[in-house]
Amino acid sequence: MTALAELQAREEARFAETHPRSRDLAARAAETLFEGVPMHWMRKWPGGFPVFVQEAKGARFVDVDGIEYVDFCLGDTGAMTGHGPDSTLRAMTEQAAKGITLMLPTEDALWVSGELTRRFGVSAWQFALTATDANRFSIRLARHLTRRSKIVVFNWCYHGTVDETFATLDEGVVGPRGGNLGPPVDPAQTTRVVEFNDVEGLERELRHGDVAVVLAEPALTNIGIVHPEPGFHDALRELTRQHGSLLAIDETHTICCGPGGYTGAHDLEPDIVTIGKPIAGGIPAAAYGFSEEVAGRLAGSIELEDVDVGGVGGTLAANALSLAAMRATLGDVLTEEAFARMIPLAERWTQGVETGIAEAGLAWHVTRLGCRAEYLFGPDRPRNGAEAHAAGNVELERYMHLYALNRGILLTPFHNMALMSPATTEVDVDVHTEVFREAALELSGA
Ligand SMILES: Cc1ncc(COP(=O)(O)O)c(C=O)c1O
The missing domain is CATH 3.40.640.10 (Type I PLP-dependent aspartate aminotransferase-like (Major domain))
Structure with missing residues (x-):
């Protein structure tokens, strides 16, 4: 087993152990939902089954196992307003x-x-x-x-x-x-x-x-x-x-x-x-x-x-x-004032990830667009879609997402994107920075 596969197995075990109710609902869902999910792309969530949601408000949500998360996925932009404004x-x-x-x-x-x-x-x-x-x-x-x-x-x-x-x-x-x-x-x-x-x-x-x-x-x-x-x-x-x-x-x-x-x-x-x-x-x-x-x-x-x-x-x-x-x-x-808060939060998120990448000595980079930020597994900013696609790494992506999820952070399931809502706080961003830093250091062995 490669080092990454070992880390992934450890995180999957931790996920299954700490989410018994979601695991149970996922097993029952397989009886009446095609491949156990209400929308097929939900199979993409890392960990083997999706987290079932109890309730969401602002930039946070709580799952059916009572765990609270900072939501940087925000419905992949559908909830960029924060949940239930x-x-x-x-x-x-x-x-x-x-x-x-x-x-x-x-x-x-x-x-x-x-x-x-x-x-x-x-x-x-x-x-x-x-x-x-x-x-x-x-x-x-x-x-x-x-x-x-x-x-x-x-x-x-x-x-x-x-x-x-x-x-x-x-x-x-x-x-x-x-x-x-x-x-x-x-x-x-x-x-x-x-x-x-x-x-x-x-x-x-x-x-x-x-x-x-x-x-x-x-x-x-x-x-x-x-x-x-x-x-x-x-x-x-x-x-x-x-x-x-x-x-x-x-x-x-x-x-x-x-x-x-x-x-x-x-x-x-x-x-x-x-x-x-x-x-x-x-x-x-x-x-x-x-x-x-x-x-x-x-x-x-x-x-x-x-x-x-x-x-x-x-x-x-x-x-x-x-x-x-x-x-x-x-x-x-989604007002002028809201963006004036959200964009600096994305800058803070970007700086945090940049520092983590540098400390771990990984050849990754982070980029930002307004209140959206994202890290890519390559040293250079891509110029086009082909270059960005070539920098993708499905195993690393799944691992980073699951590592974050196990520590109370939700990123989009599709790539390494984080979005700031008007309800997101500096504390939320700093929680991500610390979790990202730990993951990056463990991966690089630095
Ligand atoms: C740029 C862009 N346009 C359109 C869509 C489609 O949105 P929806 O799935 O809500 O129809 C998406 C979805 O991710 C998108 O990213």
């Missing part, structure tokens, strides 16, 4: 008593769309229930508008369960991403893939003249954090305009950069903005907005007869409860 809870409770879903607008839609316009610049908004749907609908409308068949995404992006985006580059050739289940068609038919920060590659793909829209996170967050290089966004904007392709910026995770996401913080000028996850404090809600120019071109292009059957829809979308939750969350929770 008071204002959102109040608004939801009041709205639920007055009607949950009607397929009719409530006045909150005006306030929310006005606020999204103020934050992100684009001014013609629609609502959905998930960021996945916001992206799917935007892609459809972009193809409809441009009469072009393809989209461009960046290698190793993630934009939700959107068929067209499950494509990666293998030695320069587009193919289905590993694990792409039952793709409707080979994604090479729908998608051109470019490495992030590769302006030449982008131009080469756009030159084909068949790209309806480039769908991009403004900084990659789903394969570790990959920052745009200076000038990349200017080139992206200029080239998409030059080649008649729309530019959709997915702010679902990069809302971590500030109230207006990366777009607001860096004055980007996208044609479409998509966002979901935390904007309603965890209540399912998402939004996608078009620039005035694109909205003008779209208006009148869809027959009234077809507006409910064109592949853009959802009877629960824009429901009264989601809109009330969005209004309260944007108005009172």
Whole structure:
């Protein structure tokens, strides 16, 4: 057994021993849930079974074994507001008593769309229930508008369960991403893939003249954090305009950069903005907005007869409860003042991890984007998705996550990301720093 496998076995034994009730529930769940989990990706949690939650509030939660955790996963951004923010809870409770879903607008839609316009610049908004749907609908409308068949995404992006985006580059050739289940068609038919920060590659793909829209996170967050290089966004904007392709910026995770996401913080000028996850404090809600120019071109292009059957829809979308939750969350929770607290906490988390890495002499690095921070198992900041993917290490990741979980800290199950909420404290951050330091020192034997 390797040293890492031995450490992993020790942590798994400790986890099983200290979580008897979760272990018991997991065993019972296998009787009625497919592979014992309500959502298949929950199998990814380290330790052999997931922790079952008793209750959550702010940046903490308690499991069914009575153990309290600092939550840096925060529902992988869905709970970036902290769990159950008071204002959102109040608004939801009041709205639920007055009607949950009607397929009719409530006045909150005006306030929310006005606020999204103020934050992100684009001014013609629609609502959905998930960021996945916001992206799917935007892609459809972009193809409809441009009469072009393809989209461009960046290698190793993630934009939700959107068929067209499950494509990666293998030695320069587009193919289905590993694990792409039952793709409707080979994604090479729908998608051109470019490495992030590769302006030449982008131009080469756009030159084909068949790209309806480039769908991009403004900084990659789903394969570790990959920052745009200076000038990349200017080139992206200029080239998409030059080649008649729309530019959709997915702010679902990069809302971590500030109230207006990366777009607001860096004055980007996208044609479409998509966002979901935390904007309603965890209540399912998402939004996608078009620039005035694109909205003008779209208006009148869809027959009234077809507006409910064109592949853009959802009877629960824009429901009264989601809109009330969005209004309260944007108005009172994800505010300028909240980000002014959250971003320094992420800086503190980053410094703590940096010190731990240096002390242990590991060839790792840590990077930050607004109130989100992440360590990667390589010495250098990746320039693109391929480099970030190459720095991945599944065994190390599982070990670090389980080590943290066994000591009261939850990180995302997907990579080594930590997110600060308005309820996170310096004490929470320092607890992580100490646990990370111990793990790093033990691993390196320093
Ligand atoms: C950038 C980005 N966009 C969209 C999504 C999809 O969000 P959801 O799964 O809530 O639909 C995700 C999910 O992780 C994401 O990271």
